[in-house]
Amino acid sequence: MARLFTFPLLALWTCLSMSTALTPDQIANGNRNMTVGYILYPGFTILDVFGPLQFLNDLSYTFPITLSLIATSLSPVTSRPPNHHLPDGSTMDMSHAFDLHLLPTHTFTTAPPLDILIVPGGAGDLSLIEHADRSIESFIASRFNSTSYILSVCSGAGFLARAGVLDGRRATATKSVWAGIVKYGPKTEWVASARWVRDGDGKVWTSSGVTAGMDMMVAFLREVYGEEKVNGVVNGAEYVPHTDSRWDPFSVLFKVPGADMNMSLTETVGPLPSFPEE
Amino acid sequence: MARLFTFPLLALWTCLSMSTALTPDQIANGNRNMTVGYILYPGFTILDVFGPLQFLNDLSYTFPITLSLIATSLSPVTSRPPNHHLPDGSTMDMSHAFDLHLLPTHTFTTAPPLDILIVPGGAGDLSLIEHADRSIESFIASRFNSTSYILSVCSGAGFLARAGVLDGRRATATKSVWAGIVKYGPKTEWVASARWVRDGDGKVWTSSGVTAGMDMMVAFLREVYGEEKVNGVVNGAEYVPHTDSRWDPFSVLFKVPGADMNMSLTETVGPLPSFPEE
Structure with missing residues (x-):
């Protein structure tokens, strides 16, 4: 669906x-042939999965x-x-949340070899932790060496x-529940102000909350596949990425310890540069 | 998950x-009790559904x-x-696209009364048109008078x-296939440069492509529910809306006839103003 056009208006973008x-x-x-695996669990955050997936899906028309x-x-x-217990012993009732059902294609035992493994966040992690269910962590650990890339969104960094x-x-990780995630990584260098972090060798990518x-994902795909096709896909989705x-700015808004409180909360953004069709 | 904080840094936002x-x-x-209905069909665009749905989902924790x-x-x-035929008679092979399965909750005959009806876009519309399948259009027409609001995303405007x-x-409608959509509305005043359009009485909202x-949806929810809760949800998703x-800018990028070619392609954006918790 994405069409690519030259973009004559801003010399900056030409550069x-x-x-x-x-x-x-x-x-x-x-x-x-790049094999992508998404981990699902009850209470995954909808847009943690489907936001990045949109760009992967559109790229799958080309690659x-x-x-x-x-x-x-x-x-x-x-x-x-699932309902889960709060620290004070009361129950957090989630029964009013939307009950959207997605069909998995594989289990942790049948999943194929994966080049890219993606772990979404979601309030369902609290129930898994409460019940000492470590199946996702075990899968991640067992696949880490054989994947080329592993990415997490929002509280998904907690699983990693x-x-x-x-x-x-x-x-x-997400700035809205920062302290609740970073406690799981005492040996991790947590970056308080970051929309996302690409770790040194480019294998591990973690993002802040939801969107x-x-x-x-846009930055990751541009690094892995180059800008030409990826920018076309992003523009085709009429998305203006950061x-x-x-x-x-959410590290400031949510008062994350160590956040850069002097950063500009606003940013000037525009469509990615386009390229002529081949 | 969304937490609300006062935001002391920009006097503008205080205003x-x-x-x-x-x-x-x-x-x-x-x-x-607001009843929301999303129409699904094979080949819906993932993010047309799940992007707006994220904010609705998060609001369902409050309302x-x-x-x-x-x-x-x-x-x-x-x-x-589905595969479909192009104007030259050749087949557009879609077999490489992701095959993500979502479970519907209702059919066109069992759907409950709806306050809000949302119609996503997607390349699947081409197959429905080719096979003269008008079931979605019939449903929309039959429900139009009884709904309070009807919204479309991207090529979903074609169904409307x-x-x-x-x-x-x-x-x-989407700027990437503009001509292919507006031809279905000869009596519609199509707005060439618009991220979205709220029609006069606020009942009909149509957006440009995908994101x-x-x-x-953010603008719609702020109008329907007010800013306080909605802004908190949007900030909780760490989303910076336009x-x-x-x-x-995509009306310019995709050279839509009648687009405002003098508009700034960049925009300065930041998080929505937050409000103290009650």
Whole structure:
């Protein structure tokens, strides 16, 4: 659906577009069948999954990308979090939340080899923790060495931390429940002000809350596949991404300890540069 | 999950927040059980559905909102568009697109009364048109008078136009396939440059492509429920919305006839103003 046009209006963007020759790695990635796995669990956050997935889906029209939705069983997975207990012993009643059902394609035991593993956040994590269910953390740990990339959105970073794969790495997480996530990564260098963090070798990407995952995915895909096709997909979705990973007004809004309180809370954004069709 | 904080840093936002006393209509809406129906069909665009739905879902923690996902049957609905024929007679092969399955809750015959009806876009519309399947248009026409609000995202405006409910109204649609949509509404005043359009009486809202639906939903919810709770939900999702409905750089990028070619393609955005918790 995405159409690509030249964009004559801003010289700035013309300059930007001069740096887009594909690297050998990007050319190789474009030719490779990339297997993507999303972990699902009851109470996943809807947009943590489907925001980044939109761009992957649209890229799958151009590049060979296959998707697995992975859960404990093949039963439909609901977006409604299970009720769980609060620290004071009372029950957090989630029965009024939407009850949206998605069909997994694989279980933790049948999932294929994965190039890209994505872990969404969601209030359902609280119930898993309460019941000492570590199946997601076990899966992450077992697949970490064999994946090329692992990404988390929002509170999904908590699963990565509990799996131990953030030890000694830089990461971020949702700013709305910051303290509730970073406690799981005592050996992690948590970045308080970051829309997303790409850890040193580019294997581990973690984003701030919910829609920050879309911006992380745009940056990730531009690094993996190059700008030309990715920008076309982003423009086709009429999405204006935040491209500065350090811009994070929500770290200020939610008063995260160590946040850069002097940063500008506003940002000037516009569509990504487009490229002529080949 | 959304927490609300006062926001001392920008006097501008303090000014903005002074205009947020709830109207009698907004107070009434907050107390009303609002029934929301989303239409699904094979080849719906993922983010047309789940982007706006995220904010509705989060608001359902505060306000009584129930969700129906409505399709021709209760079988899972795939996001993969069926193959369809192009004008030159060739087949558009969609078999490589992701095959994501969502479970409907109702059919067109069992759907409950709806206060809000939402129609997503998607490449699946081309197959429905090819097979002269007008079930969605019939449903829209049959429910139009009894709904309080009807919203479309992206090419979803085509369903509204074919159902006749855009006759004599102002509307917009995705800029990436503009000509392919507006032809269905010869009696519609199509707005070439608009992130979204709120038609005169506020009953009909139509957005531009994909992620424009998220911005439309934020504006719609702020009008229906007031800013206080809605802004908290949007900030909780760490989303920075576009709040000027007339800002539409994609109408320029996609060279839509009649687009305002002099508009600024960039925009300065920031988080919505927050309010102290009650």
